[in-house]
Amino acid sequence: MSAAKPSARILPREAGAAPLDIVIAIMAFLAALALGASLITDRAAEGWRAGLSGHLTVQVLPPDHGPPNPALELETDAALSVLRATPGIVHAAAVSQADTLNLVEPWLGQGALVSDLPLPRLIDATLLPGAHIDIPALAARLIAAAPDSVLDDHAHWIARLKAMADTLIWSAYAVLALIAIATAATVAFATRAGLEAHHDIVTLLHQMGAQSGFIARAFEWHYFLSVLGAALVGAGCAAILFAAASGLEFAGVEAVPFLPPLTLHASELIWLAAVPLASGLIALGTARLSVLAALRGIY
Amino acid sequence: MVRFENVGMRYGPGPEVLRDVTFALEAGSFTFLTGPSGAGKTTLLKLMLLAEPPSRGLIRLFGNDLATTRRKDFPAIRRRIGVVFQDFRLLDHLSAFDNVSLPLRLAGGRPDDYARDVEELLTWVGLGERMRAKPATLSGGEQQRVAIARAVVARPDLLLADEPTGNVDADIGERLIRLFGELNRLGTTVLIATHDRALLAALPKAREMRLVDGRLVELRAGRAA
Secondary structure (H helix, E strand, O other), rough: OOOOOOOOOOOOOOOOOHHHHHHHHHHHHHHHHHHHHHHHHHHHHHHHHHHHHEEEEEEEEOOOHHHHHHHOHHHHHHHHHHOOOOOOEEEEEEOOOOHHHHHHHHHHOOHHHHOOOOOOOOEEEEEEOOOOOHHHHHHHHHHHHHEEEEEEEEEEHHHHHHHHHHHHHHHHHHHHHHHHHHHHHHHHHHHHHHHHHHHHHHHHHHHHOOOHHHHHHHHHHHHHHHHHHHHHHHHHHHHHHHHHHHHHHHHHOOOOOOOOOOOOOOOHHHHHHHHHHHHHHHHHHHHHEEEHHHHHOOO | OOOEEEEEEEEEOEEEEEEEEEEEEEEEEEEEEEEEEEOOHHHHHHOOOOOEEEOEEEEEEEEOOOOOOEEEEEHHHHEEEEOOOOOOOOOOOOOHHHHHHHHHHHOOOOOHHHHHEEEHHHHHHHOOOOOOOOOHHEEEEEEEHHHHHHHOOOOOEEEEEEOOOOOOOOHHHHHHHHHHHHHHHOOOEEEEEOOOOHHHOOOOOEEEEEEEEOEEEEEEEOOOO
């Protein structure tokens, strides 16, 4: 009779592994959500920064009290002349009164009363990509030409956006780190339970002359495959969720007003595959260390 | 090959199970270890297979003083010893073939290299048709033969067996004795702990050591079987 295909599995498949799989799947789901959120935030922050950093805004302010400044239009033209004469600025144009009213409409609404308000004249200037503008010098020239003008290079907003985006991204990383620690702790606990459950097998292999590394490898592959499978399910569910959000956006549904769409591009979805892989590697390392520590206690 | 000098063994704070045990097993010798239940035979085997450290005394195995041997060298020493446990200790999730090939696998062997030897050995012990069977489906005698095949498959330098013929019929028992004798003739040092007087009678040239209340008494000096 011809034998037997040798079995690669030194440890039996555990019947009671389902709770560990469920916990790992949930943690991988949360980790994938946190990773996806950090990718979305990073992309959105980059978009906001790119949108603002290539532009300057000049406001020509009306007087706070008293009659409208009859020279407002003249000052606006003077400011436009200064901007157009500045190297590095490719385009400068005044924002029409109608567009200005549209900008304040979400806060003040529509009507004749709004059009009577002393709104500033806005000038939008577009910079050459990579152009370096001496902002204080430009502001001084604008004040000289148009005393009621105020130059805004959006540096304050960009800094605040960057700080907010950095906070969100680092928060996501912190969540990922916490989940990694929880995964390691869970696997360490499961490995110890596994060592208890398979104490007879471990002792027998040890007494038959198995190197500690051989026994550790049996456990580490056992938990690597188990955790990889469970984490694939969890990360897969998160990927489906992001894909569903993309579908909603495609259908024109806005998930949360004023926030970027909660969708991942195909190239970003691939990053979610890192979650099960990292989970498996954490399990592999944790199981190995746990088994080697336990074997050191056996004669 | 094996040398015990004034070895004592106690579990925890209990009484000594073995007391001042002194003996030597020469390379190629065949020895029976006899004695009543509870005399310490299994404990003595445990000390020889490095499952427990002694409470006191000196143990030398293959020229290594175990008190000064580094722990990382223990696996290589253990792989030179084949053991037949009284309770067989087969891995329930592995087939008879995989159980028997385990020592070869632990030694780094490749299935292609050892499969034929394992098949032949299993056939020789009468289990040629049960290679794929799991231990749970084997009778007590069949499990014992798998355990014996596992102990001898790597041709160990030292074979330790605890009641190896306890569950087999006379015909198979005779075959197993021949197997042990053949291994001994090939150079393996054999020590068998047994109650089976028929086994002793079958190998009259073998040495007999008897344990009584933890002390060792030599009853019969022997020559290779």
